[in-house]
Amino acid sequence: MSECVVFQLADETALRAAVRRSSRARRLRLCLTAAGEWRLIVPAGCLLHARRDWLEGLTPFVERAWRRYCRRCAAEEAEGSLLPERLVLPVTGQDLEVRRGGGWQQGCTAVAGGAHPPVTVEAGARRLLLVATESRLTLYGDADDGLAAEALRRWCRRQAGQYLPPLLKELAHRHGFAVSEVCVRDQRSRWGSCSRDRQGAGRIRLNWRALLLPVEDAAFLCLHELCHIRRMDHSPAYREELARYAPDWPERERRLSRFWRELPRWARPAG
Known part of the structure; x- marks a missing residue:
């Protein structure tokens, strides 16, 4: 079983932090990922049982951070759509409208008018095409938000490069x-x-x-x-x-x- 540390909250919620040992780490570091997972970065030679009091002292921090995370998740669920209406990239100076277009074939036709090479995302039978112009990112094909978010990530990574x-x-x-x-x-x-x-x-x-x-x-x-x-x-x-x-x-x-x-x-x- 992988090494972990358990934090017990006031409401008896038990939160597990996966331990990751690192030869580069110089100190213990606890973090909460965007996906809601706790990770404890530990120097390679550190004995956790010797730091038990320090770890227990982190419980108030864990409680506050977990509450913030839960509130944010609830707010996101209320927000609905995963996709932004606009994508602002300060480093490139771009402010782009994000919208859905038609089906896959319409996207293939729109590629000719794009200002950048298109991004294609496929997952089994589902597929989506992102076409970019100077002022707009248009998504064609499958309406799945997860595919659309992946297309945005791939396009942004290309721009970042x-x-x-x-x-x-x-x-x-x-x-x-x-x-x-x-x-x-x-x-x-x-x-x-x-x-x-x-x-x-x-x-x-x-x-x-x-x-x-x-x-x-x-x-x-x-x-x-x-x-x-x-x-x-x-x-x-x-x-x-x-x-x-x-x-x-x-x-x-x-x-x-x-x-x-x-x-x-x-x-x-x-x-």
């Missing part, structure tokens, strides 16, 4: 960071990650969801990852490095955390 790497590279050039690779990924629990190649240059992976951030927050995310090229941890030395480029970094970090918690439903990681 075009716009996020140039943003990071420009900041790297401006501030003197060596970067050998920048790519866009679909991380489930983080905005980005950084490693180094054999020459010490950065290899950075950005979450496509950064495309949804205000421009200044997307830029800060890039600086956060760039500073890891020089300090591969979150030590005081790393924070001092980050403060050179973003003196208000604590507030910026809090904003990123808040944006992650408040991601629109269609953009949240699955599972």
Whole structure:
């Protein structure tokens, strides 16, 4: 059986946090995913039984966070449709209407007038086509909200691949960071990650969801990852490095955390 920690709430609800041990972690970290799963990140050599008092002290935090999550789920259920009426991408400057078109054949006809290559999503016999123009994203085919959300995610990831790497590279050039690779990924629990190649240059992976951030927050995310090229941890030395480029970094970090918690439903990681 996989390792877990159980938190008992005042109403006797038992919440299980799956333990994930990490050789890179320097401290215990408890988080609630967008899917409502608790995860406890634990340094590789940490003995949890020795931290029992600390874990028990987290119960009030768990209770508050769980209540917020339940309220949000209830509000989303009341909202109805999973899809947004508009899609605003500050990094690209796009403000697009999102609407449903006709059937699959109509979508195939509309592809010729699209400003971007279409996105096709298939699940068994169901299929959907997303056609983009300069001002609109139109969904053709199956009316399933899940397929439509997947089409939006794929289209946004494609856009992110075009716009996020140039943003990071420009900041790297401006501030003197060596970067050998920048790519866009679909991380489930983080905005980005950084490693180094054999020459010490950065290899950075950005979450496509950064495309949804205000421009200044997307830029800060890039600086956060760039500073890891020089300090591969979150030590005081790393924070001092980050403060050179973003003196208000604590507030910026809090904003990123808040944006992650408040991601629109269609953009949240699955599972």
